[in-house]
Amino acid sequence: MEHLRTAVAIDPKDSNTFDPIRKPASERPSGTANAEKRTDPFQFGSRYLEEGDDIFEFNAWDHVETDETYKEFAEEQYAKQREAPVNEFDKNRFNSDPAKWWNKFYGHNTTNFFKNRKWLQQEFPILSTLSSAEAPPCVLLEVGAGAGNSAFPILAQNQNPKLKIHACDFSKKAVELIRENELYDQQHLQADVWDVAQVPTDEDNGLPPGLEEGSVDVVLMIFIFSALSPKQWDQATRNIWRVLKPGGLVLFRDYGRGDLAQVRFKKGRYLEENFYVRGDGTRVYFFEKAELQEIWGGDKQNGNSEDASNEEVEKLTEAVQEMDLASGTGVSPRPKFEVLDIGVDRRMLVNRQRKLKMYRCWMQAKFRKPEEKSEKNNAVAAVDLESNSLAS
Template identity: 60%
Template sequence: MIDLEAGSAAATASGLEDMTALKAAAEAVEAVEAPNDVPSHRSHDPAKSLKRSDPFQFGSRYLEAGDDVFEFNAWDHVETDDAYKLYTEEQLEKQRQSPVSDFDKSRFNTNPAMWWNKFYKNNTSNFFKDRKWLQQEFPILADITKEDSGPKLILEVGAGAGNTAFPVLANNKNPHLKIHACDFSKTAVEVMRKSEAYDTNHIQADVWDVSGESLPPDVEEGTVDVAIMIFVFSALSPREWAQAVRNIYKVLKPGGLVCFRDYGRGDLAQVRFRKGRYLEENFYIRGDGTRVYFFDRDELASIWSGPDATDNSEEADEPRFTIEKLGVDRRLLVNRAEKIKMYRCWLQGRFRKE
């Protein structure tokens, strides 16, 4: 199975029907499994373009005038060209013309955890690649896992099979680190609990819906140092965003941090959706019944930063985060055999509780 998410082309592009084509493409681009050693938005310096290096430095291959795009299988920081923009618009219009039926909308929206349970029954723990790159992308994770960092609590939201939590734990030297790994899929939680790496001195996996009314089991308000949200916010419906942000705000300590990565608008996975997958603008149902949203950078920033501080309306009580960083990570993947270009787009950022 491939993981088209972390930086690999998403297994979830337009459902299972696209899996074969995407698999071929994704297998050709191992690079995407391990995003940049230096995060894209921190390393955007074309002067440092490494066309070929040993070992290869992710995030450092820039496509420049005169380059043969099909010479390598992945390029970093590539803006989409006009032809692709046009193709995207045409695809999105086709998707809007064939939305999911009202019957199916309610089928998929009523109990989304059930579809994720099915997903984890089918895919167990080997679907998503281990996210070993996290500490490079989010230096705070390296800091709080140092031996002398003292008591620290990480809440992972939508932890799935533990592909983020377990690699963090594997690198941990802090005897006082605790990872609370939550997911609303009970099957995912079972998978985590059964893992060999499930060390109850440091990790506790629990069922929790980030868009619900309660806080995670055994997590007190204002106690979490870092919340990790990797490809989970996109699984929520737009109506669930506000409550999810409120919950995260509540559990974090003042000054606590959210480490965030998710799908960007116009990503290949969005463009490839075919008929009968469109739920609403930028929100789709995959072939396996799981939902996915594609975010615009400014939209995401405004969801997390809350209403304007000068706003005196009722909303002024809403949670506020400072957007410390929110970058667009773009990558051009090339299927050299078939001469196909595929544009990936992810958003990655850090939001701090004010």
Template identity: 60%
Template sequence: MATEDTPVMAETTLPVRTKQPKQQLSKGMEHMRCYVAVDDSRKAATSPSAGEDAYGVPATYEPVRKPTTAPSEDNPQKRSDPFQFGTRYLEEGDDIFAHNAWDHVEVDAQYSEFIEQQTIFQRENQVNDFDKKRFNENPEKWWDKFYSNNQANFFKDRKWLVQEFPVLGEVTKEGYGPVTVLEVGAGAGNTAFPVLAMNGNTELKLHACDYSKKAVDIIRAQPAYIDQTKAVLQADVWDAAGEDLPPGLEPGSVDVILMIFIFSALSPGQWTQAVRNIHTLLKPGGEVLFRDYGRGDLAQVRFKKGRYLDENFYVRGDGTRVYFFEEQELRDIWSGKLSDRTLDAAGEEAPAFEIVDLAVDRRMLVNRQRKLKMYRCWMQGHFRKPLQSSIDASAKGPAGAMEEQGSTVK
């Protein structure tokens, strides 16, 4: 019981912790602030004055392809049902934060100039000779380290596969019949497992191969791999640019090959052998479904000093390598016309594929909370191994269905 002589403790009030807003940009992107951060003083729903660029959309902006959705006034959501990528066009007066992505958005003049400045800066501050040798001699070491650090948590499962590559929906249908699908550069299984999950074809054989042993170990450790009632999915280590074929696959035994963000991990000197291996594995009329990084993608522009290995070829902070392609460059590679790399060490010509379709996929992604716009650029292709005259059309496998359906790439 307190008395008059008992000191009274002053009442203390704990400081109120205010929630800090999320950092708008990481340190790695701070140099891009004026090119990716949207100025709040310019209201997105207000059309810019004549001749003025707004939010990455030039005042004279014209869509690369004609919209396939209903006119904006009749379709304010700018979507088809079900929603399809490639159908959401940004027009003057639109609020860019109404959606998280817009299709076929060309970069504005200011950003285009920034790309040129960044390219010059990157060339002038490239990787030293010692590190170039270190990163190029044992690339598998860096991928093993990457998957050891990230396990299966880095990439999200690719739920857009059938939407972008309808043939995968065909070959996994119940009753389709015998078909062999190979994924090159399978990583931790973010493509293989979604295909396995939707498969209803009891005669599907799905091979998932990766350069990294650690990545393959991750696939094999997943419950979906261990609990297969039938061995539909087989995961193996394979060097796509090596001299051997994947375990369990013979020349001319594969119907469809998936190459999603894997070709960019090869050095330019490995392209011809990799294409040769793909050509050897495919049946006549077999398909290659391709997606990778395009020139000028945010991932390329954001690189700072000490990342440039060679023209359009970089090393990330984790030691893995990445190349950024142009459309014509890919056409030349897959058609066998890349003049300075068409002959291998034995003097053999590079194999030629039919270019069924190849397109640039440009998107502007936006972050509403942080008020950011990000230009992405990907290459999407569909290549076919030519049919030989002695091969009956019935040997096409899924290629026959592809010819009837038309292009899988919008």
């Protein structure tokens, strides 16, 4: 469900006046400035902005921190957003049937509009390992598959004859786009309509078509959790837990607080804290590190988070607990995943022609369903997660 649009900078007289924090210059041979910043093929995460670098030499810089002045500017923008929220009528309209707005979005855009995520294997090397010829049988569930821009690149590089991808989205139109694609191969790829936040009923077990409890090795969630209301997080994590095998992984990437997309929202788009509606009716949430730790791991951060103070973490924890109660499930505590990693990916994109700087922020994480002592029946168990290589 990633909303793949070209980033539009805020008014240049506002955002473009802020300079990023630069790192000390590396020792480079004379006349080879930035030579090491050019890799073939290009590797994300390898281009650091240092003293003496020309910001507009490249289209993007990795690990770019913004200074306190920019952070203060962002907080001013958030305050203005809170002062002019979405009215109650429209809030109900956007929250009552979110699939409707995503159907419209995919209906208005052809498959050429969406860019394939060729970076997936680099960001999550285990995907390459599990799709290699030597890999064991593996079931991969992509939640929020959109037009197939994650599934098809994985399928194109797959050499594992026993890899099966289940690509699910709650937009019927998105699933149609996948099924109509000439690369759709039902032997290795199955696309279905499924809402990750749906509550199981007597008639429906709440799981994706063709999948049973404990049948999935890896769940891929790329820019999908942000499309859910905070009140849906509880049920979504429960459903992911149910479908995963013990020891199974969740590969997660989504929007982080302070991302340009959040800062640039104007009046009439604020639904609740860090949660907005776009002009086309689709919703988006911007996460913090401590928040994800609490949602997936059920643990408080003791002031160690780079994103939140102790007081902020306490508020986040209380808010999530209130969501648990509001969800009405009341059957059991939210499942606790092992949090293997939560990273904050800060990047500065550059429009070299217009001399604009655009600060982006994404969250990237890996979660694991705890493995039962007697259980070793999943593909992930055969992989050394430190090196992402197959264990002998």
